[in-house]
Amino acid sequence: MIPDYLIIQALREPDALVSLSLPDWDLLIRQARRANLLARICILLDERGLLEQVPQKPREHLKWSRVISEKHVQAVHWEVTQIRQALAKAGVPVVLLKGAAYVMAKLPPAKGRLFSDIDIIVPKASLNAVEATLMLHGWAATHHDAYDQRYYRTWMHELPPMQHIKRMTVIDVHHAILPETAALHPDSVKLRTAAQLIEGYDDLKVFAPADMVLHSAVHLFHNDQLDQGLRDLVDIDSLLRHFSSLPAFWPSLSVRAHELELTRPLFYALRYTVNILNTPVPSDMIKVAQSGRPNPLTLIITDQLFERALMPVHKSCSDWLTGAARQMLYIRATWLRMPRLLLARHLFHKAFISPKSE
């Protein structure tokens, strides 16, 4: 059962928001703010010409958050310019991922979105060169603990996050979309080869439409932190609605899911966008996606977990199982990330050996 929270109603049917009562607005704003979707709601209403029909108080909150998201989008442009300038000298082709990709390629999920870092993917062989170049341009490593360094460099799919010493912005440099130690190995070379230049740039690429959706799906359904889960689901919903106008999109989505071993994340992405956000997905696609369906028992359990954990971390969107669902999905994500023995070793190290941060 998908819960009937206001935030879900709002995302499904923004037009109905104009008849919301003030107490409902009060609650919706709190849920949306917690889910980082307040500015998104503002944009949805504005695009429909309904923003001015919202009562004054809640409208103010919507507009306040839009100011923040506009600033974020501007900051992403500036940061990408800085990254391009830095990496131009290294001669490494840069592919932008997730939020930065949506902004630079002017895709609809960028509207009203908030950003915490910039993600890029580069060839594994270029990692050292990219890291050195970024360091020369003011980005510094953030995880200084020897174990963390090893964790990232030996087992993960990215360098330890790097932070710019002046602007305090963070860049994640990836060489793959899943850790080296994960059971699934989506081929990074295939992903980068299919990447497309962004209009107006000759040095900046984003993943091809199907790959972008698949990456979004992997990111969400393999993530150990789901506090941004609903926002990530909204990203996927928005990409699907946008790309569905491309004639080759749906067929290529299933082809690429097989090629990249990502049929399971795609199944979940379609299942939960359709169930939670009423995303229009062609019935043929739903049928094809069944190849990624887990066994019935697993599915019953994952439904229970995701339908709770994808909701905003707000007391009005929780039941007695929500906390447990989040914890179990954390364990699941770590499980998918590493083989069992390595996982045991990692958790042991984190629990007993790593210095504790306050």
Added chain:
Amino acid sequence: MNVSALTPSELKFRLKKSGIFLRTGSFITHLQTSIPGVSESVGLLYADYPLAEQADFADFHVSLTRPRNLRRWFKPQALFSFDGNTIFKPLPLDQAFPMLEWGLNWCVSNHVNHCLIVHAAVVEKGGYAVLLPAPPGSGKSTLCAALVNRGWRLLSDELALVRVGDGKLIPLPRPVSLKNESIEIIRRYEPSAIFSRKVDDTLKGTVAHMKASSDSVARASEVVQVAWVIFPKYQAGSTACLETLPQAHAFMRVADNSFNYSLLGLNGFRTMARLIDGSLCYDFTYSKLDDAIEIFGALTPQASSK
């Protein structure tokens, strides 16, 4: 209905159960707490503030609680939550009321974006406002407290809200925060001023809050034109001196003291430019409050803002 309409025990009960919907300036805060010290200070300093008639919308939902762990008995603490999320690290229980004040400032400075928010005190007389931006330690609040006890209306002690669009100052009169020696100085300066209990050993030293006058609270919806931007600086033994400040300098220094200047982008620049253009800008050094009152009393707005 104002907070003063509730008896102390009614207030305590409401704060503990459903919370109160407190109107400060143009914002409504839903406040819940079961900490008795907070309820007493709210009753004292917010007596003249209206309670929202219909509790159907609040800008901010905040609560002050005691963490549910061993610290309940051993060196008890207070926790400020914004809609269920703890924003700051817990503080000793004794600091719960100052923490509420800091928390309410955080609510405004982190969300409100239809105004340029400047870390400044604002007082008004004769329809014109003085903006007193200053980094901590410059004696801004002391001067502000003295002025509001000598006929100036309090618009704000910490957060000046300059409306994007028309540059008008939106009042947010809340208790004036005084630190260390300033507390006794103002007590002596105006014995009738009402203070919350002094709290020692906070991050900012000893703090106490002074009640805003009921007149400034009652007139919280009257927006005002800013006519002067004055950077106060307390300097022991100095003679009071008002020194003209070039507008470009004033612009940059107000921007340094702003919470959301860069967030607002072009609107931030335009609002700041309008504010500085419409104001006479000064550096002000002083050591005696009476001198300051006299000099401020003699201020006349520039012809264009009349």
